[in-house]
Amino acid sequence: MTVLVTGGAGYIGSHMVHALADAGESVVVVDNLSTGFSAFLPEGVPLFIGDAGDENLVESVIARHRVEAIIHFAGSVVVPDSMRNPLGYYRNNTMTTRSLLNTAVKCGINRFIFSSTAAVYGNPDQVPVPEHAPTRPLSPYGMSKLMTEIMLHDVASAHGMSYLVLRYFNVAGADPLGRVGLATVGATHLIKIAVEAAIGQRAKVDVFGTDYPTPDGSCIRDFIHVSDLAQAHRAALSYLRNGGASMTLNCGYGRGYSVLETIEAVRRVSMRNFAVQYAPRRPGDIVTMVADTSRIRSTLDWTPQYDDLDTIAAHALNWEQKLSRERGDLVQHAAASA
Numbered sequence: 001m002t003v004l005v006t007g008g009a010g011y012i013g014s015h016m017v018h019a020l021a022d023a024g025e026s027v028v029v030v031d032n033l034s035t036g037f038s039a040f041l042p043e044g045v046p047l048f049i050g051d052a053g054d055e056n057l058v059e060s061v062i063a064r065h066r067v068e069a070i071i072h073f074a075g076s077v078v079v080p081d082s083m084r085n086p087l088g089y090y091r092n093n094t095m096t097t098r099s100l101l102n103t104a105v106k107c108g109i110n111r112f113i114f115s116s117t118a119a120v121y122g123n124p125d126q127v128p129v130p131e132h133a134p135t136r137p138l139s140p141y142g143m144s145k146l147m148t149e150i151m152l153h154d155v156a157s158a159h160g161m162s163y164l165v166l167r168y169f170n171v172a173g174a175d176p177l178g179r180v181g182l183a184t185v186g187a188t189h190l191i192k193i194a195v196e197a198a199i200g201q202r203a204k205v206d207v208f209g210t211d212y213p214t215p216d217g218s219c220i221r222d223f224i225h226v227s228d229l230a231q232a233h234r235a236a237l238s239y240l241r242n243g244g245a246s247m248t249l250n251c252g253y254g255r256g257y258s259v260l261e262t263i264e265a266v267r268r269v270s271m272r273n274f275a276v277q278y279a280p281r282r283p284g285d286i287v288t289m290v291a292d293t294s295r296i297r298s299t300l301d302w303t304p305q306y307d308d309l310d311t312i313a314a315h316a317l318n319w320e321q322k323l324s325r326e327r328g329d330l331v332q333h334a335a336a337s338a
């Protein structure tokens, strides 16, 4: 039996595919390569290039590979983009998942793991934020994921599907073995931006807002290492295979770091004192977002291995250095063959 990973060539998805393959699972990927890279897949993992919402494609993949469970990563993930292009987010996140669920129901798939986000909470009344906190997204990104959560809940109740909604806090870092990492061109995520500055690929890091009601005035986030997150999904899969009930789980470590502290961690591990500039607030940003992790810790058999900001920063930096070397090789290769 096989696990279908949508978006498996992307940042988090590719860590998932490696984690599954490392554990000897049979895995198949559907990815439209809009932000993913086929080179991120381990050897021998079949890739079907196309949309997770392409019902004919996904139906044939499920039949051909005897898919037993779906882990659904495919989607758009950048908060500021979603402010500019809400309909794109409702299409790529909500409508695509509607089609994928339709296919899953048609094919009798009854285990589904969905990538959601802490952005569904909006500015929480209570920090750390528990799963039962009110959901008031501040961005179309958060709203598109919340709408999908609701749809998944209804579909699962009607069709006997078991699901886990995993609400990710701030995912960062890269595979400790350096096989995969965040390679999206024009990425907007803080640690990625900071490591790019550390290796001289950008002149400075802007701090979006220094007048928030936090100790140092910058926003606070709960960063989770992408490999720990992938292992949380493996634990989620075991939970569903063992007959666990459908549930929503926060995925974070339960500890917050400010934007300024995070930048300091990257400066520390890189030993580069790159420039930092204070800038206006970024629309759609939540002030403080830290997970209450009691539910995930009591539900899943999951022990984080990389719960340390400097380790996350170091792995992100190693990956960025590798990426920069390989991009250099590519340029040299292209020049040599011109």
Ligand code: UDP
Residues within 6 Å of the ligand: 079, 170, 188, 189, 190, 191, 193, 205, 206, 207, 208, 209, 219, 220, 221, 259, 282, 285
């Ligand atoms: N941020 C920043 N400068 C950057 C990128 C991000 O100050 O170049 C801040 C951003 O405003 C937010 C935090 O870092 O307060 C985390 O943003 P990110 O985009 O990494 O993730 P999000 O929490 O929006 O999903």
